[in-house]
Every structure is written in C-alpha cells, then in structure tokens.
Amino acid sequence: MSFNIEQGLFGFDLTDYHAILGVPVDAEAKDIRKRYLTIARRLHPDSCAAESEVDRQRASEYLSKLVNPAYEQLSQERNFTEHQVLLKMKGQQALRQQDTIVLMSDTARRLAGTGDIDQTYRGAIRELxxxxxxxxxQTLDRIGQISELNLVYLMRKHGQADGTAAPRPTANRPSASGKPAARPGQPAPPPPPPxxxxxxxxxxxxxxxxxEAKNDFASxxxxxxxxxxxxxxxxxxHSRLxxxxxxxxxxxxxxxxxxxxLKxxxxxxxxxxGKRRLDMTSGQAAAPPQKTPPKAPPKASPKDDKGGGLFGLFGKKK
Incomplete structure (x- = not known):
C-alpha cells in the first residue's frame, strides 16, 4: 500500500508524525501516548471493528507503517527533540515561501486568517x-488536512516571533505544560541548547x-x-543509500x-x-565464470583480504 500525502508539512519533505497521530505539534508526551493507545486499539487486528477484509487489511497497514513508526519517533526524547528542531526549520522555510503555498482545505484557510490562532488550531485538530x-x-486525506493545520500554525508562530505578523496581547495564564507562565519580572530558565x-x-x-539491520529498508x-x-x-x-x-x-x-x-x-x-562490487557483478554477467579466482593484487588493503570489514555491509549473495 502506497501512502502518498502531499499536503502540509509532507510537501516540504518531512514526515509529519504529529499529523499521523492527530495531535498538535506542541502536544505533551502523555497526550501523545494517550492518543496513540486510542488509535492502536481501533486499528489492531485483535480489536479492529472493520467489517470488510479490505478495511481490516488497511487498518493493519496504517498501524504498522504509519502509526507505530510515528509513535516510536515522538515517544523517544532524543528523536522527539530532533523532530521539533526540524519542525521549526520547516516552519521558517514555509514562512519564506508563503507566497507559493496553496492551502487545500477550508479549515487551514480559516486558521491562516483567524485572530485566535491557538484556540482555533487546537479545536480544528481535535475535530479532525x-x-x-x-x-x-479517508484517513490519508485527514492526515493531510491536519498537516496543513500544523504547517499554518508553525508559519503563524514563526511569523509572530520574527515580527512579520502583529503580535497579540496574551493573558498571564497557564502554559501548555500546565505550569503557570513566568511573570515579566521573573527570569525564565535558560532553554537547553538545540x-x-x-x-x-x-x-x-x-x-x-x-x-537496515531489521531489513526495514523503506524506513x-x-x-x-x-x-x-x-x-x-x-x-x-549517499554511500549508505x-x-x-x-x-x-x-x-x-x-x-x-x-x-x-565519491564526488x-x-x-x-x-x-x-560498493562500486567495486557493482563493477565486479556487471563484469561477471558479461564474462564466463572462472574456475579459480584470480590472485589478489599485491597492494590490496587488509580489508579486501578478510571476510568481514566493509564486505559485510553489503550482505551475502545467495
């Protein structure tokens, strides 16, 4: 099954794990886990309520190839932090290219023009x-729509930070983490270096x-x-690819x-x-097989004389 999603952040060559799980880009770990468990129960073969075999197969594919990998990325602290940096970079890139971006969904267009960006964004994510x-x-289309919302939200937030959008006054209310926001006179703790x-x-x-070690070559x-x-x-x-x-x-x-x-x-x-092995393979296809292998050249490196080393990276031909 091919998952072709081109809306939102997917159009910027980024897998939008938040959109796959249907959570905001600033969702906390406990909310991500709660949402993942809800989706997993719905899609898992032991609890899936789909009536047709096609839908049961589709549910299994979504769980194993979309939902599980997305949760794996967002549940590990290091991967999560790195993904947040990528989100920031893509939001900044989209902001620079905003004149070329065409929003497909009405929900994303409304978000782009609303005054209450946070409340509108979270409400739209929750509904989708x-x-x-x-x-x-319709799942892939829904993921695309959520990713469009994520893209618009990131653009608006970075626009406010860069001064390209008029900042709105905010009340001193609890932050998304549930902790009270810092008062103007209180110095905020320094953030960890990105x-x-x-x-x-x-x-x-x-x-x-x-x-690669798990033979999951697509990932x-x-x-x-x-x-x-x-x-x-x-x-x-490039060499690993x-x-x-x-x-x-x-x-x-x-x-x-x-x-x-090599360039x-x-x-x-x-x-x-790798190139040597490819050349050797193409040479064997053109020439008759030899009964005895040629002697190794005198200046061959030690890695070429052993069975391990780099040779093992490419696997054994059967």
Whole structure:
C-alpha cells in the first residue's frame, strides 16, 4: 500500500508524525501516548471493528507503517527533540515561501486568517482527529488536512516571533505544560541548547542503520533522505543509500549514490567497496565464470583480504 500525502508539512519533505497521530505539534508526551493507545486499539487486528477484509487489511497497514513508526519517533526524547528542531526549520522555510503555498482545505484557510490562532488550531485538530481513523478510506486525506493545520500554525508562530505578523496581547495564564507562565519580572530558565545540524544527521544515520539491520529498508531510505535534506553534500548519507539500494537489488540507484559519495569524498571506503562490487557483478554477467579466482593484487588493503570489514555491509549473495 502506497501512502502518498502531499499536503502540509509532507510537501516540504518531512514526515509529519504529529499529523499521523492527530495531535498538535506542541502536544505533551502523555497526550501523545494517550492518543496513540486510542488509535492502536481501533486499528489492531485483535480489536479492529472493520467489517470488510479490505478495511481490516488497511487498518493493519496504517498501524504498522504509519502509526507505530510515528509513535516510536515522538515517544523517544532524543528523536522527539530532533523532530521539533526540524519542525521549526520547516516552519521558517514555509514562512519564506508563503507566497507559493496553496492551502487545500477550508479549515487551514480559516486558521491562516483567524485572530485566535491557538484556540482555533487546537479545536480544528481535535475535530479532525475524531474522524481520522473512523472511515479508513479517508484517513490519508485527514492526515493531510491536519498537516496543513500544523504547517499554518508553525508559519503563524514563526511569523509572530520574527515580527512579520502583529503580535497579540496574551493573558498571564497557564502554559501548555500546565505550569503557570513566568511573570515579566521573573527570569525564565535558560532553554537547553538545540541539537546541531550535524547531530541530527548523525541520528538519522544511526536510525537508518538500525532499520537496515531489521531489513526495514523503506524506513532506512526515509531516514537517509531526511538527512540529505539537511546536509545534501554528506558523502556518508549517499554511500549508505547506495548500500541500501544494493541490498534491494536496485543497482542503478546504488551506483548513482556511490558515485555521488565519491564526488564528495573520493576516499569514502563504503562507496569504493560498493562500486567495486557493482563493477565486479556487471563484469561477471558479461564474462564466463572462472574456475579459480584470480590472485589478489599485491597492494590490496587488509580489508579486501578478510571476510568481514566493509564486505559485510553489503550482505551475502545467495
């Protein structure tokens, strides 16, 4: 099943985990967990109330490929923090490109022009979330509509912070966390330093390798592409994409990424090994098999003489 969502933050090459779970972008951990459990009970095969086999299969696909991965990302503190940084960056990017953005839903257009941004946003999210997983054939459209609301909300909030939108006076009421807002005379505690671009890319790479080890290649590719959105000239991301595509037997895509990695870093060991193996495979297809393998060249590196090392990254051919 293909999940093609192009509205909202999805249109900015970001998987909107909050939209998938139907929660605001500033939702707390306990609310995210509560919402996840509600959705999981509705979609899980043991408790799904869908009558048709098509809907039962659809529910299972949504749970395993959308809902569970979204909760996994938002329930782990480090991943959650990194995703919040990405949301901020995408909101700023959208604000700069606001003249080119076309909102598809009436709800998002109303949010873009409302005066009470917070109350309107939360009410609209709550209303859509109630319907999100009831009629499963409309679920992807609901996710797209929620993501549009998230996009507009982030744009408006960043617009206020940058002074591009007129700030509205706010009362001294409890914050979203339930704690009283700081009074003007009280210094706020310093926020923790946000993750750097390099640390986010490193985390994407780490998660991609974890997914790769589980043979979840689609998730590995998603992580690596998100990393390349932040760091397009990262040779390591390209070489790892080459490895994943090679495991999927997509030699053309693997070669593209190996070549790109070598353009950026001619000494990238993974890309060199991957390209060597691709060339060897194409050579074997053109030439008759040899009874005895040729001797290793005298200047071969120790990694080429052993069974482990980089060779193990590409798996064994059966």
């Amino acid at each position: 979330a109630e319907q999100q997983y009831q009629s499963l054939e 993750p750097t671009r390099e640390s986010i890319v490193a985390s994407n790479l780490r998660r991609a390798q974890e997914y 590995a590719i998603r992580e690596l592409r998100e990393a390349l959105q932040l760091s397009p000239t990262n040779a390591q991301c 080459g490895v994943v595509y090679m495991k999927l037997k997509q030699e053309t895509m693997a070669k593209i990424h190996f070549n790109q990695a 950026l870093n001619p000494q990238d060991a993974i890309a060199l090994e």
